[in-house]
Amino acid sequence: MTAMVEISDARKVYDGGFEALKGVSLSIEKGEILALLGPNGAGKTTLISCICGIAVPTGGQIRVGGHDVVRDFRKARSLVGLVPQEVNLEPFEKVWNTVRFTRGVFGRPRDDAHLEDILRRLSLWEKRYAKINELSGGMKRRVLIAKALSHDPEVLFLDEPTAGVDVELRRDMWRIVADLKAAGTTIILTTHYIEEAEAIADRIGVISRGSLMLVEEKDALMTRLGRKELRIELQEPLDAVPPQLSEFDLSLEEDGRVLVYSYDTGAERTGIGRLMTRMTEADIVLRDVRTRQNSLEDIFVDLVHDTGTDAA
């Protein structure tokens, strides 16, 4: 695997003196989907801006396809497509013209068939002669994607592509992303919807206050940090957790009919065996057993919350 985007110790201090990136290092493989999570103001957009040429990094080095984004900007940028967080479009321009314009400024020769294909895939073909201000919000977002794809980028940045987008369109967006990945495009997206990262990302990075807190394979991350819940349905409801079981982290739910044991999947011993033994000894009869994996959301909240207390 070769690194498509290599970021080493990237720093950004804005003109006002605010340090938005405090030395971020990250390497993104060709063809992978990386989701960047982080609270508002964490520096996600700033990082993307530094890679794409919207902002100039004040330290460190960033390469795209092996080309330095500052020194070798033409080669680096021609590989990159960007869907910005804000819906920035000229209101009176026609869809077709604005998409053609983007392809042009990226130095690519006119190719109407290719643009037609993109617009069709994004269900925008019928709207190609509509003005931007005649489109719905979701369509505008798709126009932004069409523009970003117009010059066949190898790396696509999606800055909160599904913010304020309905469920159906969000699924559409995921499908588009999956298609692009299948075609070999490297994708970096930011999102506040953790289920989105969970659904489509290969790897997940978490940024908080200008620092990368973690980057990890999604599955590994979920097993490593994930906690599981064992939900034990009881034959007879209990009023309280029996004292014989006090050594376990247990709680009662659903009017005492379900005993919930939460445990760390990464721990050496999960304690499940021992719990079962103790339950039998206490004459508690169980009817059914289920487990539930905690979501990334919980991991994320823990992580950002922890840094919050660290800094305080």
Place this chain on the structure above:
Amino acid sequence: MNWTAVGAIYRFEMSRFFRTLLQSFISPVISTSLYFVVFGAAIGSRIDEVEGVSYGAFIVPGLVMLSVITQAISNASFGIYFPKFIGTIYELLSAPINFLEIVAGYVGAAATKALFIGIVILITASLFVPMRIEHPFAMLAFLLLTCLSFALLGFILGIWASNFEQLQLVPLLVVTPLVFLGGSFYSISMLPGIWQKIALANPVVYLISGFRWSFYGLADVPIAVSLLAIAAFTGICLAVIWWIFRTGWRIRD
């Protein structure tokens, strides 16, 4: 140079112009006609000739310059300010193009529009007054250089401006007075003594004088000085653009 990109910007800007072609036509035609009615008829009935040229014909070069300069500045400044204002500038910043290519696209389009309007005004004027152009090549050269240099100035203004007020302030407070006082409607020689000297500090005087010379062979200042002045002005604008390019001033975060 990434000429495909320059062409894309140029075409995009021009298409905006062609979409409103009728407006682009009508407003200069009407305003020129008004000038002729007001200045030509009202004033011209008192001043019938300036240095052997009928007053109506005398003001044509000045009128063309007035419109061309205003149009070049407003088109170029608005052309680059608008993407900054609505945020579409992200696209230019993330594209594999450099600042000079952006300048070429926007300034080229703004200069073309100004040139187009200048020609429309010339044609309209020829319907009102008998005109002659003694030095057509010099006339074209002056016209082109004026379109170009003031489009450059407008571009600089659009990059510099951080709100609409600033965008309008400079043309309103600086450029329009200079153009009006630059001898659009009179010959500098018609001014009282001391004002003639003061008028020579106005760069637009050299432009209009040179431009008028290419029509009627009449000039307030020697033609060589006029040429030098417009060349110097273009040079200064290019130098400022170059400086902005080197420093990345007010464009990228």
